[in-house]
Amino acid sequence: MKNLLTVFRNEFRRIFALRPVFSVLVVGSAFYAVFYPQPYLNEALRNVPIAIVDGDGTSASRELARRVDATSDIAVTMVLPDIVSAEREVFARKIFGILAIPKNFERDLLHGRASPIALYADASYFLLYQRVAGGVAAVAQTLGAEIETARLIGIGVDPALASAAPDPMQLTAVPLFNPEGGYATYVLPGAFILILHQILLIAVGLLGTLPGADPSENTTDDPPPGPLATIVGKMLAYLLVEAIILPIYLIALPYLYGLPRLGGVIPILIFAVPFVLSISGLGLVVAAVFKSPLSVQLVLAAIGLPFFYLAGFAWPTEVIPPAVHMASLLVPSTSAIDGFTRLAQLGAPLADVRGEFLMLWGLTIFYGGIAWILEVRRRQPDRRNARGAGLLEVSFRGDV
Structure with missing residues (x-):
């Protein structure tokens, strides 16, 4: 126990004494907490500019244009005479969509005939395209239903039946866990987990490759700590630091940025323990394999983006090949993002994330065990050298 506490104190001290590690783990965490969420603060796109090409010029076409402009998603910034003029504005990036209303639009509607409108939206930006297409479709459906209802009432249909005829199966969509339908509520919780994962992984990798990583290299007369005490002591030091950083990301930042959070604090903190320990074990393995601070930084920086896609929130898990998905479970962030989000x-x-919880504990044992084996193997040459030195000393004394 004394050796374990010695390793713990030494590793905790090194986190704040080594400038590269402090910059990554402490300064980097603060930097990402402040600046990463800034582009997402608006939650959802609003007032995407489009142009109207009104080929009818009637009260119905003007009403359609007015309602489209009144939506929170779309802003009609131009009314142009033809498609060619509107295309020039799209190419100039002044607008992101064109709504073309055909000639005889009102007449066809009043006669009960279909009068399709044409929407040309910029699909190079998926979120812009989604907002424009969804906003125009909702307005067109509502206006069409009103006109059809008025036409049916005009020919003597009962008003109640006429109101139900255009839309017999009304749908009311209520987003339970993302009330604003915003991108920030969707992406930030998972991104915070991945940021914590990568920052801690890089910091542990650097600690294992910078001077002082071997606690047996001490100048005291105490016996050096064993491999198990070395691994456990280091992992506990990382857990103590993350006990401060992780609640800031998972509890304070969601409140600060207005993200919905329905879960309790205690289950989150309990789930965080194997998450931090599994990353610590993986970082110790990375440090033992690459043995160079530069190699650790380059390798972990290169695999950061694949980890993002393998996590399953940027790209749906259901369409990831099964073999790739199984391999992704070896990365702690894959199980952690799903568990923390739920x-x-x-x-x-906590019982509903039992599978992810056990998976993280399994990764802790797996990577911790590999780190222990590598630590034992690293010390074996030292033991052989020590035995050889002892034999030489005995031989020398015998000669004397």
């Missing part, structure tokens, strides 16, 4: 955002109890 605990914090959806309000699930």
Whole structure:
């Protein structure tokens, strides 16, 4: 126990004494917490500029244009005479969509005939395209239903039946866990987990390759700590530091940026323990394999983006090849993102994330065991050298 505490104190001291590690783990965490969420603060796109090409010029076409402009998603910034003029504005990036209303639009509607409108939206930006297409479709459907209802009432249909005829199966969509339908509520909780994962992984990798990583290299007369005490002591030091950083990301930042959070604090903190320990074990393995601070930084920086896609929130898990998905479970962030999201955002109890919880504990044992084996193998040459030195000393004394 004394050796374990010695390793713990030494590693905790090194986190704040080594400038590269302090910059990554402490300064980097603060930097990402402040600046990463800034582009997402508006939650959802609003007032995407489009142009109207009104080929009808009637009260119905003007009403359609007015309602489209009144939506929160779209802003009609131009009314142009033809498609060619509107295309020039799209190419100039002044607008991101064109709504073309055909000639005889009102007449066809009043006669009960279909009068399709044409929407040309910029699909190079998926979110812009989604907002424009969704906003125009909702307005067109509502206006069409009103006109059809008025036409049916005009020919003597009962008003109640006429109101139900255009839309017999009304749908009311209520987003339970993302009330604003915003991108920030969707992406930030998972991104915070991945940021914590990568920062801690790089910091542990650097600690294992910078001077002082071997606690047996001490100048005291005490026996050096064993491999198990070395691994456990280091992992506990990382856990103590993350006990401060992780609640800031998972509890304070969601409140600060207005992200929905239905889960309790205790389940989140309990789930965080194997998450931090599994990353610590993986970082110790990375440090033992690459043995150079530069190699650690280059390798972990290169695999950061694949980790993002393998996590399953940027690219749906259902369309990831099964073999690739199974391999991704070896990365702690894959199970952690799903578990933390269900605990914090959806309000699930800890029992509902039992699979992810056990997976993280399994990764802790797996990577911790590999780190222990590598530590034992690293010390074996030292023991052989020590035995050889002892034999030489005995031989020398015998000669004397």
